[in-house]
Amino acid sequence: MAYTVHVDLVSAEEKIHSGPAEMVFAPTLSGEVGILPHHAPMLTLMRAGDVRIVQPAGTVVSFFVSGGILDVQPDGVTLLSDTVLRAEDIDAAEAEEARQLAERAMKGERETLAYSEAYAQLTEALAKLRVVRLMRIKQGDG
Amino acid sequence: MLSLKDLRLRITSVKSTRKITSAMKMVAASKLRRAQAAAESARPFAQRMERMLGTLAASLAGQSGAPRLLAGSGRDRVHLIVMVTADRGLCGGFNSSIVREVRRMTGDLLAEGKQVKILPVGRKGREQIRRDYGAHLIDGFEQLGRRGITFPEADQVANAVTALFEAEEFDVCTVVYNRFQSAIAQVVTRQQLIPFPLSAEPQREFGGARAVTEFEPNEEDILAYLVPRNLAVQMFRSMLESQASEQGARMTAMDNATRNAGDMINRLTMQYNRSRQAQITKELIEIISGAEAL
Numbered sequence: 001m002a003y004t005v006h007v008d009l010v011s012a013e014e015k016i017h018s019g020p021a022e023m024v025f026a027p028t029l030s031g032e033v034g035i036l037p038h039h040a041p042m043l044t045l046m047r048a049g050d051v052r053i054v055q056p057a058g059t060v061v062s063f064f065v066s067g068g069i070l071d072v073q074p075d076g077v078t079l080l081s082d083t084v085l086r087a088e089d090i091d092a093a094e095a096e097e098a099r100q101l102a103e104r105a106m107k108g109e110r111e112t113l114a115y116s117e118a119y120a121q122l123t124e125a126l127a128k129l130r131v132v133r134l135m136r137i138k139q140g141d142g
Numbered sequence: 143m144l145s146l147k148d149l150r151l152r153i154t155s156v157k158s159t160r161k162i163t164s165a166m167k168m169v170a171a172s173k174l175r176r177a178q179a180a181a182e183s184a185r186p187f188a189q190r191m192e193r194m195l196g197t198l199a200a201s202l203a204g205q206s207g208a209p210r211l212l213a214g215s216g217r218d219r220v221h222l223i224v225m226v227t228a229d230r231g232l233c234g235g236f237n238s239s240i241v242r243e244v245r246r247m248t249g250d251l252l253a254e255g256k257q258v259k260i261l262p263v264g265r266k267g268r269e270q271i272r273r274d275y276g277a278h279l280i281d282g283f284e285q286l287g288r289r290g291i292t293f294p295e296a297d298q299v300a301n302a303v304t305a306l307f308e309a310e311e312f313d314v315c316t317v318v319y320n321r322f323q324s325a326i327a328q329v330v331t332r333q334q335l336i337p338f339p340l341s342a343e344p345q346r347e348f349g350g351a352r353a354v355t356e357f358e359p360n361e362e363d364i365l366a367y368l369v370p371r372n373l374a375v376q377m378f379r380s381m382l383e384s385q386a387s388e389q390g391a392r393m394t395a396m397d398n399a400t401r402n403a404g405d406m407i408n409r410l411t412m413q414y415n416r417s418r419q420a421q422i423t424k425e426l427i428e429i430i431s432g433a434e435a436l
Contacts, residue, residue, distance in 0.1 A: 008186070010187045012184065012187050012374075012375065013184055013187075014184065015187075041355040042355060042356045042357075042358060043194060043358070044357070045358075069364070069368065073355075078190050080187060080191060082293060082371075
């Protein structure tokens with residue numbers, strides 16, 4: 001039997017996902033990390049992006065997180081994020097609109113507050129779209 | 143002595159009051175269920191966050207890199223009291239018990255020669271404290287969480303507190319709210335937010351050796367992110383607790399009111415029947431004695 005690690009994905013308002021996993025992918029500030037069971041304890045920050053949890057049955061569940069904290073401890077992995085969306089709850093059209101809006105806002109702006117705000121929104125929209133795309137690919141396979 | 147007509151009017155009016163109070167009770171009961179569920183599902187986040195803060199603080203112990211929001215300004219001259227009450231009344235002693243606590247705190251602090259500022263969250267608290275300590279009130283928040291408190295709303299309050307702290311407007315921040323125990327019991331609770339008191343819970347041990355945690359990018363950056371977030375989470379938690387308490391208190395108050403209205407209706411109906419009977423008897427006597435006189 002493969003080793004598993006317990007994963008809790010918690011948003012400010014509720015616990016979104018909890019259960020065993022063979023591997024967890026999370027977007028940290030310095031790039032995406034994949035965490036296997038018996039990973040060394042680690043505490044790091046996450047940026048907006050997608051979290052994928054490989055469950056023991058081999059199925060993958062994906063989520064969008066708005067950024068937060070990743071805590072790897074010997075007794076499990078905890079992901080804390082202000083906002084967590086299940087892949088199937090993301091409105092792709094809305095995210096696409098947000099992406100275009102942000103891209104337009106960024107044109108002509110440089111290093112201003114508006115620029116960084118738009119940049120943050122763009123990252124968020126792109127991450128949401130990525131989660132949706134991944135889910136579609138997966139469904140296409142099945 | 144009320145006339146028969148007056149009594150009848152009183153009875154109808156009490157009956158419609160009873161309808162209102164019993165409807166309010168039902169509404170509060172269903173809102174209570176929702177508020178309680180929200181308070182419970184928000185608990186894991188707050189717990190984890192506290193645990194992480196503990197891990198971080200343990201590894202930072204003895205160093206001077208702790209953010210001011212966590213460690214405080216090192217003084218305790220000006221106190222900020224965040225007073226969490228409801229926007230609406232008709233919930234028994236819910237609002238006044240908070241106001242009483244804040245009033246006592248303010249009195250004590252002023253007696254010690256400290257300065258006090260009160261940030262009201264909820265209309266009722268502000269209205270009630272204005273008479274005694276109006277001069278200490280600062281701009282607060284109202285109309286939050288009409289459809290249940292959301293995290294962004296709590297974040298807003300936390301941001302306001304952070305901004306005040308950074309402007310050196312206060313040194314110590316305490317939040318006063320009703321902690322939900324059951325539908326009939328709410329506990330007035332004070333919680334200090336700045337400086338944040340870390341629970342002295344010892345680090346969990348694994349096989350005798352303490353797990354050495356790696357920090358990425360580094361402790362200071364993570365703390366800088368975590369500490370303001372923790373403030374928002376604590377605020378969120380107290381607002382959720384307060385909301386559940388409010389509905390519980392209202393439900394109990396309305397239950398009592400409905401029961402009292404029932405008692406009152408019984409009493410008035412009894413009185414009404416008695417006077418009606420007395421009147422009939424009187425009329426009969428008049429008729430009979432009139433007939434006898436003939």
